[in-house]
Amino acid sequence: MTPPPSGLRWLYVDFNSYFASVEQQEQPRLRGRPVAVVPVDTDFTSAIAASYEAKAYGVRTGTMIRDAKRMCPGLICVPARHDLYVDYHHRALAEIERHIPVTAVCSIDEAACRLMDNEAPADVAIGIARSIKRGLAANVGEYVRCSIGIAPNRYLAKVATDLQKPDGLTLCTLRTCRTGCSD
Numbered sequence: 001m002t003p004p005p006s007g008l009r010w011l012y013v014d015f016n017s018y019f020a021s022v023e024q025q026e027q028p029r030l031r032g033r034p035v036a037v038v039p040v041d042t043d044f045t046s047a048i049a050a051s052y053e054a055k056a057y058g059v060r061t062g063t064m065i066r067d068a069k070r071m072c073p074g075l076i077c078v079p080a081r082h083d084l085y086v087d088y089h090h091r092a093l094a095e096i097e098r099h100i101p102v103t104a105v106c107s108i109d110e111a112a113c114r115l116m117d118n119e120a121p122a123d124v125a126i127g128i129a130r131s132i133k134r135g136l137a138a139n140v141g142e143y144v145r146c147s148i149g150i151a152p153n154r155y156l157a158k159v160a161t162d163l164q165k166p167d168g169l170t171l172c173t174l175r176t177c178r179t180g181c182s183d
């Protein structure tokens, strides 16, 4: 089969700071605040997720909470609620499926979708990505944001999600990458 002229074959969705974003969606007091999601409530554990506000202070997944509190004095530690994250995962996948079939669920916060020939032109693929973002904001939660990458292969599409965060939309061909396609 001849590939489409755009060469675009994959659309990859990666949710940003996923566990922390779900907590900010569920608990309005956490919105706009530095949040670390923790497995147990002690300073001697590591963050399993950090909100973007916490990341601004250098707090990352894996940062020990004792250090994280020193780096980010207002840090709010929230115990992990895995059932809730799984529930949001199913809701987010169901929303993506309204716009394009999900080919592979790659992790709790990542999904890969293969573009059909009629979805491969750049403007069509970008339109699908924008409608996924609008649908997620409307039906899952406006704090549950994602970065979307569109590319000729699945690996490059995943890499493209890392080029703009949070709430990114990046299109990569084999020659160039273009971020900021959201509007």
Ligand SMILES: [Mg+2]
Binding pocket: 014, 015, 016, 017, 018, 109
């Ligand atoms: Mg992610």
